[in-house]
Amino acid sequence: MSITKEVVLKALATVEDPDLKKDLVTLGMIQGLDISGKKISFKVVLTTPACPLKEVIKNNCIEALENALGEDIELDIFMTSNVTTARDNAPLLPLVKNIIAIASGKGGVGKSTTASNLAVALANTGAKVGLIDADISGPSIPTMFNVEAEQPSVKQVDGKNVIIPIEQYGVKLMSIGFLTPADSAVVWRGPMASSALKQFIGDVEWGELDYLLIDLPPGTSDIHLTMVQTVPVTGAVIVTTPQKVALADATKGLSMFKQPQINVPVLGVVENMAYFTPEELPDNKYYLFGKEGGQKLAEKFGVPFLGEIPIVQSIRESGDIGYPAVLRQGITQDAFSNLAENVARQIAIRNAEATKTEVVQVRI
Numbered sequence: 001m002s003i004t005k006e007v008v009l010k011a012l013a014t015v016e017d018p019d020l021k022k023d024l025v026t027l028g029m030i031q032g033l034d035i036s037g038k039k040i041s042f043k044v045v046l047t048t049p050a051c052p053l054k055e056v057i058k059n060n061c062i063e064a065l066e067n068a069l070g071e072d073i074e075l076d077i078f079m080t081s082n083v084t085t086a087r088d089n090a091p092l093l094p095l096v097k098n099i100i101a102i103a104s105g106k107g108g109v110g111k112s113t114t115a116s117n118l119a120v121a122l123a124n125t126g127a128k129v130g131l132i133d134a135d136i137s138g139p140s141i142p143t144m145f146n147v148e149a150e151q152p153s154v155k156q157v158d159g160k161n162v163i164i165p166i167e168q169y170g171v172k173l174m175s176i177g178f179l180t181p182a183d184s185a186v187v188w189r190g191p192m193a194s195s196a197l198k199q200f201i202g203d204v205e206w207g208e209l210d211y212l213l214i215d216l217p218p219g220t221s222d223i224h225l226t227m228v229q230t231v232p233v234t235g236a237v238i239v240t241t242p243q244k245v246a247l248a249d250a251t252k253g254l255s256m257f258k259q260p261q262i263n264v265p266v267l268g269v270v271e272n273m274a275y276f277t278p279e280e281l282p283d284n285k286y287y288l289f290g291k292e293g294g295q296k297l298a299e300k301f302g303v304p305f306l307g308e309i310p311i312v313q314s315i316r317e318s319g320d321i322g323y324p325a326v327l328r329q330g331i332t333q334d335a336f337s338n339l340a341e342n343v344a345r346q347i348a349i350r351n352a353e354a355t356k357t358e359v360v361q362v363r364i
Contacts (some may be wrong), residue, residue: 003035005070008042011068015060018053019345020352024061032078040065046353047128048210049081050344083127083210083344084351086306087232088358095208096130098347099195099357101227101236101264103257107138107218107280110272111239113319114309114339115215116144116364117326118237121340124326127210130165132200134227142177145169146322152178155205163204169324172209174200194226200228211273211347218249228262232357235350236266237306237343242271242293250294254301257362265354267346268308269298270339274308282331283309306342309335 013025024030024044033042051057058077065073085097093099102115115131123129133141142148145168152174153164165172176196179344206212214233216222227233229282236257240250250269257264271294275285288311298305309315318325325338 001182003038003040005033005035007068008035008040011064012061015057015064017047017106018056019349020047024057038069039074039076040069040111041078043078043080046079046081047084047348048344049083050122050341051081051348052203052338052341052345054079081126084348086234086351086354086356088356090232090359092231093206096191096206096212097210098234098351098355099102099212099214099231101199101216101224101233101257102239102349103216103224103236103253104218104239105251105253106246109218109241109246109250110309112140112144112215113315113325114237114239114270114272115213116141116319117324117332117336118340118343119171119213120169120324121326121336122211122344123338125340125344127158127344128208129170130172130174130206130209130212132197132212132214133173133177134197134214134223136176136196136198136223137217139175139177141173141175141215144319144322144324145171145173147173148176148177148322152204157162157205161203163199165204165206169290169327172206174204194222195224197223198214198230203207211344223335224256228264229359232349232359233264235265237267238269238297238303239272240294240297241273242287242290244290244293246289247293247297250297251300253299258301265350266301266303267343267350268304268311269294270306271295272309273311276311277331279312279314279330304342304346306346307335307339309339 009025012030013023013078015024029045031045083097104111119129119131133139147166147168150166152166154161165174238254240246257266275287295305315325315332325332
């Protein structure tokens with residue numbers, strides 16, 4: 001039997017993307033198909049470079065083709081990716097595919113640590129990533145990336161001053177901490193803080209990005225409303241710790257995004273400080289603040305549970321020296337890498353299934 005493109009595509013149409021629940025051919029994920037005798041080559045274009053099911057999909061393609069055409073065929077399958085987006089061609093940040101809010105109900109739950117490591121973990125997969133430190137009164141991103149002494153440069157584009165973001169560990173960064181003395185307090189009213197966020201979004205040369213993360217201040221405030229009214233937000237990630245008081249505040253933060261007048265998809269809940277693990281005894285888990293609080297919160301609201309981040313001394317040390325924990329081999333790297341895969345996965349599902357992202361027209 002001669003091998004034709006029709007026969008190959010028919011076999012590959014039996015392979016389903018486990019997340020999107022459709023076959024690879026229908027999804028347009030099979031590209032560059034070339035057949036020469038018994039040699040078949042093609043690309044599988046995934047929805048994110050952080051896809052945790054990459055090998056599963058590849059193996060399923062091999063199995064489907066060998067079942068249909070015999071095991072003596074020669075396969076050359078190249079796994080690549082093109083991050084999806086659900087944005088319209090809006091004039092603001094036109095080259096940014098996905099804007100992700102990182103939020104918490106209260107301070108002290110490790111939101112900025114989570115945002116920093118998530119950004120670096122996504123960048124490590126090959127994605128183009130940016131991070132805005134929107135906590136105007138308590139910026140911590142410069143410290144966590146060891147760029148406290150850096151100042152962004154400015155250039156003119158079409159007569160307008162444009163800020164060039166600082167880049168570290170493969171992530172483009174913008175923070176009020178780059179523009180004010182480190183030991184000075186930023187005492188601003190809400191409108192001034194909101195204006196700063198608008199500048200970080202509109203007056204910075206972000207270029208092409210797959211993911212732009214916005215590390216929000218704790219609680220629900222002017223900054224949150226300014227964000228959803230300024231840019232189309234793909235979704236929000238809620239960070240909490242397991243104890244009751246943190247969960248109560250996280251519930252409020254999650255509820256804000258679910259309000260009908262805001263209606264930003266919640267990509268899921270991250271439980272930080274889920275348990276204490278001594279690095280020399282990685283199998284020992286001590287649940288200092290309670291157990292599975294974040295998972296129960298996710299179940300209550302019907303949103304995905306994105307993962308647990310343990311308490312490990314190296315996470316604190318990494319934040320202090322400005323070298324994100326995800327760059328160090330061990331359980332912390334595994335935890336944050338898994339988080340990045342799960343977040344990227346939920347973004348791809350959201351883009352395939354939900355309505356397009358739009359700027360929120362909210363009156364509060």
